[in-house]
Amino acid sequence: MNSIINNEQQQRQTRRYGENETSLIQEGGYISPIPDLWEDILIGVVLKKPILLKGPSGSGKTKLAQSISEFFHQPMHSVNCSVDLDAESLLGFKTIITKDGQTFIEFVEGPVVQAMKKGHILYIDEINMAKPETLPILHSVLDHRRMLTNPFTGEVIHAHKHFTVIAAINEGYVGTSPMNEALKNRFVSFAIPYLAGVQLREIIQNQFPEASPTLVDTMMNINEDLKKQVVNGLLSEEAASVRSLLDCFALAEHIPVRRAIQYAIAEKLDDKMEQKLIMELVDTWVK
Template sequence: MEKLLTSERAVRLERSYNEELQLLIQQGGYVSPIEHLWEDILIGVVLKKPILLKGPSGSGKTKLAQSISAFFNQPMHSVNCSVDLDAESLLGFKTIITKEGQSLIEFIDGPVVQAMKQGHILYIDEINMAKPETLPILHSVLDHRRMLTNPFTSEVIHAHEDFAVVAAINEGYVGTSPMNEALKNRFISFSIPYLAGDQLLDVIKEQVPSANGELINTLMNIHDDLKKQVMNGLLAEEAASVRSLMDAVALAQYMPVRRAILYGIAEKLEDKMEQKLIMELVNTWVK
């Protein structure tokens, strides 16, 4: 790792990881469930490699991107992909302004251009929700060239040294499509699993400090059962979302556990049979 330590950004990797992780927990940030995952992602960022985070909904991909932003003290520009995403959403648009009594055409930089120029982090969420024909415009941004010719202005933009790209993907979800191989090969990929065990317990205690131990244990037992049913293919991955678990813990401070899980977890699923299965599992833990 000595070869990496040549920039101010890389120097941060020399700091105590325990101190950094504790800081992130205190800020409600991401905590890695896999040894070395957090460190390895940071190394990828230092090497100026675009990062692709693959994992189920609620596994903490967005929180991870925010934690990278906090770690390097770099602002983050977000792009939320959908079938409506177009080049203007990425690069910017022209608008008419009035200056000294004259109407002028001005170009407003989009998130990609802003992040490239200012050396910030570009976060592309649900990248496989975008139409495949939209994203090739980013190919030169994501490979060794780290540059872009803006088709709206003809401006040639070379990325700032600290510019970084983090993208997130939910594989196999409705409305998604496989990433183009030319696009996927520009990223280094990391699988992001759900938190579990003591790490999950620590995060719950930090984010919902008023929750008592008995309540937390009950909800974690239910969460473990939900994960098993997800692995067995009987529930959608969203049922084991850590985000949903946190919602249920927060609600359970003020209402019975059954209702908290109904609103925080079960009702988020479309399938009525899956909703019923969740509530049946709850009944095995809540008398």
């Protein structure tokens, strides 16, 4: 398994780390919370399978995509989905330019076309936020054909051999809708849980090396309590977000822990009862 990943990494690599550059983890890259998850996803990438990352907000899906980009030294084009996403946002648009006194119509290539032609990674964030009628244009890109007929230019585009598609999905969130089965079946899906235990501590200590052991232990304990309440259905998943926890650490280096958690976690939630529960949990650890 490692040989196929390493061979592909060498083929895609456009630069090598210098003596003064750091490793992926030292740069704050993704750490897998589940044994083999990282390598299994890399295998899917090497095999040219579109990758779907499923997990709650703040579980590290975007960081994972960025780490894959770093691992293969492969640039990444991002699409942030919303109800306003349309074909032009994906493929590009025509514009009028004037050069040397003459007027031309020029096509400005969008992220899908650029990634396909250059062999880059296409990262589609919150793919289930897009309108269902927008995404079928990508069906031929995502299946064995790996090609696209651009409806704006008529150009037939065959994907570069290193072209990679990674999509992320937050299931059950407000504003999302179930993925069309024809679209979902084109992906290999991976569940991305929150970091915990040793992996979470490593991320924290890497990003905040000066943080006191007492602060790290306190934050870890609070995060564990928040995750338990998420599992019990008393808190929204956002309350246990690793992203929010790291925001807390950044604030807690300058202000009291209780206020840091209030600003970085509690105030993000709309439900007043959830906000109150979070602060009550904090009070059991912070005096």
